[in-house]
Amino acid sequence: MKDVIVIGGGLAGMSAAWRLRHWDIEVLEADTRLGGRIRSERRGAYWLNWGGHLFAGAGTSTDLLLSEVGVTAVALPGSLAGLSMNGRLLRGGSIATYPLRVPMPLDARLAVLTKGAKIAASVLRYVADVVRVRPGESGAQRQQRIYDFENSRTFADFVGAMPPDATELIKTTVTRSAGEMDQISAGAGIGYFSLVLGFGAGLDRGIVGGPSTLIEAISAAIGDRVQLGAEVHEVVHRKDSVLVRYRQDGVDHEAEARTVVLATTANVSHRVAVDLPDDVRDALGRIVYGPHVSAAFLTDEQGPRRWDDVYAIAAPKRSFAIALNQASIVRGTESERRPGGSIMTFSPANLGRALLDKSDEEIVESHLRDLDQVLDRNFSSSVVEAHASRWAQGSPYSFPGRGTLQSALTRPSGRVFLAGDYLGTLYTETSITTGFSAAQDAMSLLATDRQRAGRPVVQQVQPAVPAPPAVVGHPRQHQTSISSSSERHAS
Numbered sequence: 001m002k003d004v005i006v007i008g009g010g011l012a013g014m015s016a017a018w019r020l021r022h023w024d025i026e027v028l029e030a031d032t033r034l035g036g037r038i039r040s041e042r043r044g045a046y047w048l049n050w051g052g053h054l055f056a057g058a059g060t061s062t063d064l065l066l067s068e069v070g071v072t073a074v075a076l077p078g079s080l081a082g083l084s085m086n087g088r089l090l091r092g093g094s095i096a097t098y099p100l101r102v103p104m105p106l107d108a109r110l111a112v113l114t115k116g117a118k119i120a121a122s123v124l125r126y127v128a129d130v131v132r133v134r135p136g137e138s139g140a141q142r143q144q145r146i147y148d149f150e151n152s153r154t155f156a157d158f159v160g161a162m163p164p165d166a167t168e169l170i171k172t173t174v175t176r177s178a179g180e181m182d183q184i185s186a187g188a189g190i191g192y193f194s195l196v197l198g199f200g201a202g203l204d205r206g207i208v209g210g211p212s213t214l215i216e217a218i219s220a221a222i223g224d225r226v227q228l229g230a231e232v233h234e235v236v237h238r239k240d241s242v243l244v245r246y247r248q249d250g251v252d253h254e255a256e257a258r259t260v261v262l263a264t265t266a267n268v269s270h271r272v273a274v275d276l277p278d279d280v281r282d283a284l285g286r287i288v289y290g291p292h293v294s295a296a297f298l299t300d301e302q303g304p305r306r307w308d309d310v311y312a313i314a315a316p317k318r319s320f321a322i323a324l325n326q327a328s329i330v331r332g333t334e335s336e337r338r339p340g341g342s343i344m345t346f347s348p349a350n351l352g353r354a355l356l357d358k359s360d361e362e363i364v365e366s367h368l369r370d371l372d373q374v375l376d377r378n379f380s381s382s383v384v385e386a387h388a389s390r391w392a393q394g395s396p397y398s399f400p401g402r403g404t405l406q407s408a409l410t411r412p413s414g415r416v417f418l419a420g421d422y423l424g425t426l427y428t429e430t431s432i433t434t435g436f437s438a439a440q441d442a443m444s445l446l447a448t449d450r451q452r453a454g455r456p457v458v459q460q461v462q463p464a465v466p467a468p469p470a471v472v473g474h475p476r477q478h479q480t481s482i483s484s485s486s487e488r489h490a491s
């Protein structure tokens with residue numbers, strides 16, 4: 001019997017596996033590769049990217065994981081505030097000045113200014129009253145407050161009707177959450193603006209070598225304890241263990257472990273974890289994800305491009321919402337511009353929904369057509385490689401009423417510990433934080449089991465690490481720390 005079976009080799013599962021690497025573990029991953037919604041591939045000095053690309057900075061679980069594993073992330077050198085709209089490319093500057101710099105009808109300009117002021121005022125309130133860590137509170141209380149903020153109406157209701165160009169501009173930012181304006185809660189839309197405006201614990205770092213570098217480094221530490229193509233279909237408690245049923249290469253298998261970290265998306269966890277308490281399963285089944293469709297383009301230009309100093313270019317009224325310069329980190333390190341580059345595009349929410357059933361060629365073609373408008377008329381002639389990726393479960397988003405689900409989702413449920421980005425509001429940072437928490441909870445239970453059985457609990461000591469920082473993320477993070485776990489093991 002294993003100590004822990006980690007189900008799902010995405011960022012949450014791999015973060016848990018990293019912290020559990022000194023125990024007897026097995027990772028079961030349905031896909032033929034690890035990483036889930038983290039997916040990049042190297043191409044010489046560059047990398048192509050299709051999944052999560054912006055990561056949290058200093059003092060976060062992400063920062064902790066990267067330094068433990070030995071993978072480097074840097075503040076992105078390029079501007080995060082590019083915009084291409086109505087024939088004009090803005091390469092930077094404050095997004096608050098967009099409505100003054102983008103050509104648009106007067107009524108739209110005025111609407112962006114007035115609605116923008118309303119959103120900005122709410123962002124300030126969100127940052128000062130909601131996200132700020134209060135002395136003595138737990139992570140759970142803080143995360144609950146974030147979910148509860150403006151959680152009884154949609155962002156569309158909050159912002160009100162607008163002329164078409166104003167709607168397009170504001171929508172391009174908010175829908176990157178994967179929900180449309182009339183789907184996400186007002187609080188989630190305001191929270192997304194706070195991320196884009198760079199307030200609080202933002203996402204503004206890129207991983208050198210591409211995001212999959214992190215997954216590859218963890219995978220190397222775990223070695224052959226990973227089963228790929230292993231699709232779990234049932235997780236069920238026994239008296240002091242958990243039985244995991246999965247299918248691999250057309251053959252049914254059963255594996256037993258003392259504990260399970262269930263790090264699949266909420267819909268899969270709802271389906272497979274058949275004996276979780278009803279309210280937990282119900283809450284899992286009510287989590288909503290919106291789609292993303294992304295594409296990656298490797299280019300062979302021989303000289304500088306006008307977007308070399310820009311990382312992100314929002315693109316209202318296009319088939320994608322944003323173009324992302326994946327060569328930005330390389331640009332920031334060179335004294336002389338080397339040939340080539342890498343661009344990622346992505347279509348969230350309804351833009352993605354419209355592309356989910358299209359072929360790769362159709363997706364690449366529609367994105368290229370728009371890149372020629374957004375970046376440069378000749379952009380497509382510099383493309384030497386292009387691939388699309390579809391993510392039906394692109395990102396979970398907070399909808400009106402989402403706050404009421406949180407207490408069930410974070411209540412301990414026997415020997416199965418949940419992890420994944422749907423448990424919090426900061427995407428990759430939430431995945432890592434919840435992976436850490438689930439690993440911590442599993443280790444605590446394993447230590448208790450061993451003490452009960454009169455067996456020593458010394459052999460699985462974790463390396464010393466600093467206490468986890470206080471960031472947005474999984475509530476349980478703040479109730480325990482990895483160092484206290486090590487102490488427990490050594491006792």
Ligand SMILES: Cc1cc2nc3c(=O)[nH]c(=O)nc-3n(C[C@H](O)[C@H](O)[C@H](O)COP(=O)(O)OP(=O)(O)OC[C@H]3O[C@@H](n4cnc5c(N)ncnc54)[C@H](O)[C@@H]3O)c2cc1C
Pocket residue numbers: 007008009010011012013028029030031034035036037038050051052053054055203230231232233263264265268272292293294346391393394395419420421422426427428429431
């Ligand atoms: C295009 C795109 C852009 C994004 N941009 C950003 C960004 O810039 N910054 C950011 O922070 N976040 C971003 N995100 C979100 C981020 O990628 C996710 O929050 C994060 O990677 C989720 O990790 P996870 O481990 O929680 O889930 P997943 O990555 O979904 O991992 C779940 C794993 O479980 C496996 N699995 C599923 N079913 C089974 C089964 N039955 N048995 C076994 N295994 C199973 C899956 O194959 C997968 O590997 C983006 C996402 C996308 C798609």
